Amino acid sequence: MTDLKDLELILRTRTPLIAVETREESRAIALFRRAALAGGLPLYRWSAVDGLSRLDAEQAPQRSLAEPDRLLAHVRVSQGGGIYLLLDFHPYLDDPLTIRRLREIAQREATPAPTLALIGPSVPMPDELRDSSARLELRLPDQAAVRTIIEEEAAAWGQRHQRRLQVRGVVLDALARNLMGLTANDVRRLARNAIHDDGALTEADLPALAEAKYRLLDSGSVLSFELETARMADVAGLARLKAWLDMRRSVFLADSPPPGLDAPKGVLLLGVQGAGKSLAAKACAGAFGVPLLRLDFATLYNKFYGETERNLREALATAGQMAPCVLWIDEIEKGLASDSEGGPSRRILGTLLTWMAEREDPVFLVATANDVESLPPELLRKGRFDEIFFVDLPAAQVRAEIFAIHLDKRGQPREGFALDALAAAADGFSGAEIEQAVVASLYAAHARGTALADADLLAELARTRPLSVLMAEKIAYLRAWAAARTVPAD
Ligand SMILES: Nc1ncnc2c1ncn2[C@@H]1O[C@H](COP(=O)(O)OP(=O)(O)OP(=O)(O)O)[C@@H](O)[C@H]1O
Ligand SMILES: [Mg+2]
Numbered sequence: 001m002t003d004l005k006d007l008e009l010i011l012r013t014r015t016p017l018i019a020v021e022t023r024e025e026s027r028a029i030a031l032f033r034r035a036a037l038a039g040g041l042p043l044y045r046w047s048a049v050d051g052l053s054r055l056d057a058e059q060a061p062q063r064s065l066a067e068p069d070r071l072l073a074h075v076r077v078s079q080g081g082g083i084y085l086l087l088d089f090h091p092y093l094d095d096p097l098t099i100r101r102l103r104e105i106a107q108r109e110a111t112p113a114p115t116l117a118l119i120g121p122s123v124p125m126p127d128e129l130r131d132s133s134a135r136l137e138l139r140l141p142d143q144a145a146v147r148t149i150i151e152e153e154a155a156a157w158g159q160r161h162q163r164r165l166q167v168r169g170v171v172l173d174a175l176a177r178n179l180m181g182l183t184a185n186d187v188r189r190l191a192r193n194a195i196h197d198d199g200a201l202t203e204a205d206l207p208a209l210a211e212a213k214y215r216l217l218d219s220g221s222v223l224s225f226e227l228e229t230a231r232m233a234d235v236a237g238l239a240r241l242k243a244w245l246d247m248r249r250s251v252f253l254a255d256s257p258p259p260g261l262d263a264p265k266g267v268l269l270l271g272v273q274g275a276g277k278s279l280a281a282k283a284c285a286g287a288f289g290v291p292l293l294r295l296d297f298a299t300l301y302n303k304f305y306g307e308t309e310r311n312l313r314e315a316l317a318t319a320g321q322m323a324p325c326v327l328w329i330d331e332i333e334k335g336l337a338s339d340s341e342g343g344p345s346r347r348i349l350g351t352l353l354t355w356m357a358e359r360e361d362p363v364f365l366v367a368t369a370n371d372v373e374s375l376p377p378e379l380l381r382k383g384r385f386d387e388i389f390f391v392d393l394p395a396a397q398v399r400a401e402i403f404a405i406h407l408d409k410r411g412q413p414r415e416g417f418a419l420d421a422l423a424a425a426a427d428g429f430s431g432a433e434i435e436q437a438v439v440a441s442l443y444a445a446h447a448r449g450t451a452l453a454d455a456d457l458l459a460e461l462a463r464t465r466p467l468s469v470l471m472a473e474k475i476a477y478l479r480a481w482a483a484a485r486t487v488p489a490d
Contacts, residue, residue, distance in 0.1 A: 002139075003031050003136075003138055003139055004031060004034055004035060006136060006137075007031060007032070007035045007136055008035055008038070008039070010134045010136060011035060011039060011041075011083075011115065013134070014113065014115075015115070015132065015133060015134040016105065016106035016113060016114070016115060016116065016132045016133070017102065017106055017115075017116050017117075017118065017125070017129055017132050017133035017134070018115065018116070018117040018118070018133065018134050018135070018136050019117075019118050019123040019125050019133055019134070019135045019136070020117055020118065020119045020120075020123065020135075020136045020138070021120070021121065021122055021123050021135070021137070022119065022120075022121070022138045022183070023121050023183060023185065024138060024183050024184060024185050025087060025119055025120075027138060027184060027185075028085075028117075028119045028138060029045070029055075029085060029119070031138070032083060032085055032117060033055060033056070035083075036055075036056055036082075036083055037056070041081065041082050041083055042054065042056060042057070042080060042081070042082030042083070043055040043056045043082060043083050043085070044082060044083065044084045044085065045085045045087065046065070046071055046084060046085065046086050046087065046089075047066075047087040047088065048066055048068070048088070049066065050063065050066070051063040051064065051065045051066040051071075052065040052066075052071060052074070052084075055085075062074075068089065068092045068098060069097070069098070069101070071086075072098065072101040072102065072105065073101070075105055075114055075116070076101070076104060076105050076108065078114060079110075080112065081110070081111075081112025081113055081114050081115075082112075082114055082115070083114070083115045083116075083117060084114060084115070084116045084117065085117050085119055086116055086117065086118050086119065087119050087120070088119075088120045089118045089119075089120065089123075090118060090120045090122060090123050090124065093123075093124065093125075093126055099126050099128050099129060100128075102116070102129055103128055103129060103132070106129065106132035106133075107132070117136075138183075140180070140181060140182065140183060140184075141180070141182075141183075141184050141187060142180070143176045143177060143180055143255065144176075145184070146175075146176040146179050146180055146182075146187050147172055147173070147175075147176035149184060149187045149188050149191060150167075150172060150175055150176060150179070150187070150191045150201070151167075151172070152188075153188060153191040153192050153195060154167055154191075154195060154201060157192075157195045157196070157199070161199065165195065165199065165200065165201065166200075167201045167202075168202075171201060171202055171203055172201075174203070174206060174289065175191070175194075175201065175205070175206070175209065177253065177290075177324060178206060178209055178210050178213065178290070178291070178324075179191070179209065179213060180323075181213070181217070181320075181321040181322065181323070182213060182216065182217075186213075186216055190209055190212050190213065193212070194208070194209055206289075207227060207291075210225070210290075210291035210322070210325075211225055211227060211291075213322065214291070214293070214318075214322060217318050217321050217322065218318050222295060222296055222299045222300045222311055222312070222315050223293050223294065223295055223315045223318055223319065224293070224294045224296065225291065225292075225293060225294075226282065226285075226292040226293065226294050226328070228282070229282050229283070229285040229286040229292045230279055230282040230283040230285075230286050231283065231286045232245075232283045232286060232287050234279070234283065234286075234405060235276060235279055235280055235283050236276075236394065236398050236399075236401035236402040236404075236405055236431065237276070237394050237395070237397075237398030237401065237402075237489075237490045238276065238280055238389075238391065238489045238490050239490055240389070240487065240488060240489055240490060241267075241269075241280060241389050241391075241489040241490075242287070244267075244387065244389075245284060245287045245288070246287070248264040249287065249288055251263060251264060252264045252288055252324065252362055252364060253288065253289075253290075253324060253362070263362060264364060264386055265356065265359075265364070265365065265385070265386050266327075266356070266364050266365030266366060266367070266385050266386060267284075267365075267366055267367075267385055267386060267387050267388070267389055268332075268367045268368075268369065268379070268380075268384075268385045268387075268388045268389070269281060269366065269367070269368045269369075269389050269391055269489065270368075270369050270370065270372060270375075270388060270389070270390050270391065270478075270482060270486055271370060271389075271390055271391030271392060271478070271482075271489070272370065272391065272392060272393050272430060272467075272468070272475055272478065273370055273430065273432070273467055273471075274430035274431060274432030274433060274467065275391045275392065275393055275394065275430050275431055275432075276391060276394075276430075276431045276432075277368040277370070277391050278330055278368055279431070280366075280391065280489070281326075281328045281330065281366040281368055282328070284326050284328075284364065284366045285325070285326040285328075288324070288326060288364065290324045290325045290326055290364075291322055291325045291326070292325070292326050292328060293318075293319055293322060293325055293326070293327050293328065294327075294328045294329075294330065295312075295315055295319075295327060295328070295329045296330075297329070297331075297332070297334060297335025297336075297348075298334070298335070300312060300315075300335065300348070301335070301344070308344055308347075308348055309344075309347055309348060309351050312348055312351050312352065313351060313355075316351075316352075316355045316359070316363075319361075319363045320359065320361040320363060321361075322363075323361035323362045323363045324361075324362040324363070324364075325362075325363055325364070326363075326364045326365075326366055327363050327364070327365050327366070328366050328367075328368075329365065329366070329367045329368075330367075330368050331368060331369060331370070332367040332368065332369050332375075332379070333369045333370075333371050333372075333374045333375045334371075334374075335348065336348065336349050336352075336374075336375070336376050336379070337374040337376075349376055349378065349379070353378060353379070353384070356384055365385070367385070370478075372478060372481050372482075380485065387487055388485060388486045388487065389486060389487055389488070389489040390479075390482040390486035390487065390488050390489060391489045391490075392479065392482075392488065392489070392490065393428065393429070393430055393468055393475075394429075394430070394431055394434075394490070395490065396420075396423045396424060396427070397423070398490065399422075399423035399426050399427075399429065399434060400419040400420055400422065400423035402431045402434045402435070403417065403419050403422050403423065403426075403434060403438065403457075404417075404419055406434065406435045406438045406439075407438060407452075410438065410439075410442060412438075412442070412452050417454055417457070418454050421454065421458075422454065422457055422458070422461070425457075425458050425461045425462070426461050428466045428468040428469060429461070429464070429466045429468070430466065430467060430468070433464060433466050433467065436464075437457060437460045437461050437464060438457065440460050441456035441457045441459070441460040442456075444456055444459075444460070
């Protein structure tokens with residue numbers, strides 16, 4: 001169905017009042033023009049500034065009808081029906097007399113009867129008028145339409161600057177995907193800004209565009225937009241998780257999944273502290289090339305006491321509008337630990353489970369947890385997450401890679417170090433602990449005024465008692481628990 005079909009359907013039912021909530025006034029007017037033309041109906045436009053004018057024929061505007069009361073009195077006795085577009089009429093709906101006048105027009109048994117369309121950013125219909133009114137929702141542009149708008153903006157820029165703006169097809173697709181969920185006007189504005197800042201449209205524009213879109217959609221919710229995603233290359237190990245994501249990337253990004261395949265919904269990453277769960281969650285967004293939104297349960301509970309469910313629902317709806325995106329819930333067990341029956345976290349869990357089961361937008365949920373005992377069993381049931389991955393302490397090979405990644409990152413090329421020996425000495429260390437060892441030894445070397453050497457790292461490792469030693473029992477329990485319920489991430 002198109003907007004025009006929707007409108008024609010409403011017109012055919014002879015509903016006297018139509019509420020059109022939109023920030024795209026000109027688009028709404030254009031739509032009514034087409035419907036009026038097709039139906040051979042007179043079309044009028046009213047605003048408090050210009051009064052009443054006729055859109056489908058030459059006729060001098062009637063400024064004397066700028067007063068809403070006079071306009072309604074005029075429509076009430078008018079002959080010939082037609083559609084009256086009332087622009088920004090909603091402030092007058094506060095007045096009981098205005099409401100009554102509208103009601104009398106709506107109840108008038110004239111043929112042909114006039115139709116009044118109230119067009120504005122928000123058109124709250126008073127109860128008295130609800131039965132005689134319908135709502136028309138303008139559809140947001142789909143991916144193809146968004147793509148066309150971006151192409152138009154690129155062409156317009158090219159014409160103005162006498163040079164062609166080259167945009168690669170994959171970039172166009174990614175931009176179009178990322179700007180869906182916005183009105184045509186907003187898409188145009190954001191695309192124009194992205195072109196104008198540097199006269200180009202590339203992958204580099206994606207994060208800023210996603211953030212600008214998030215700012216348009218979000219109204220101070222408990223979601224945060226994480227500019228910093230990670231690349232899978234920043235994550236050592238977790239080979240199975242990486243392969244799993246790799247295999248699903250194209251299906252996740254497809255407009256609709258190929259026949260027989262379900263769209264990927266999300267994963268739960270369970271595991272040992274510091275083993276890279278949060279890092280991997282961020283890298284999921286990097287792997288899919290989509291924005292990363294983080295839902296913080298602590299904020300949800302603290303900031304909006306008593307309104308937690310509504311805020312969660314709003315946050316989830318915003319995530320839907322940002323789709324395709326990754327929604328990251330870190331340490332999910334902390335927000336859902338079971339309290340007394342009917343307590344807030346039970347209801348939050350209910351809201352979340354319902355959303356997980358019913359959502360249709362491509363929002364990929366990545367949740368992390370390390371305390372399995374406080375995880376509500378409902379969350380682990382088959383079908384909630386596509387997969388539950390267990391993130392264990394890194395094996396020797398992976399530890400070597402973690403050293404390499406963090407040495408490289410700090411300007412210490414990996415080639416200068418005996419990675420295998422370091423990995424052997426870091427048996428039982430988590431990724432976080434290895435990173436800490438690199439940081440601490442760099443300080444030591446800096447203090448001494450010498451270059452970082454294997455010996456510094458080995459000394460640092462020898463000084464550290466990894467958590468896996470201090471918490472051996474807990475980790476053993478976690479592994480046993482995970483063996484039966486999860487898939488290894490590496
Ligand atoms: N596999 C890894 N590859 C590269 N770096 C890693 C890896 N694992 C951990 N790190 C480093 O350790 C830091 C901390 O890890 P992260 O916060 O992801 O662990 P976590 O499993 O979420 O821990 P926690 O359970 O404490 O939340 C990461 O930001 C990263 O720098
Ligand atoms: Mg973490």
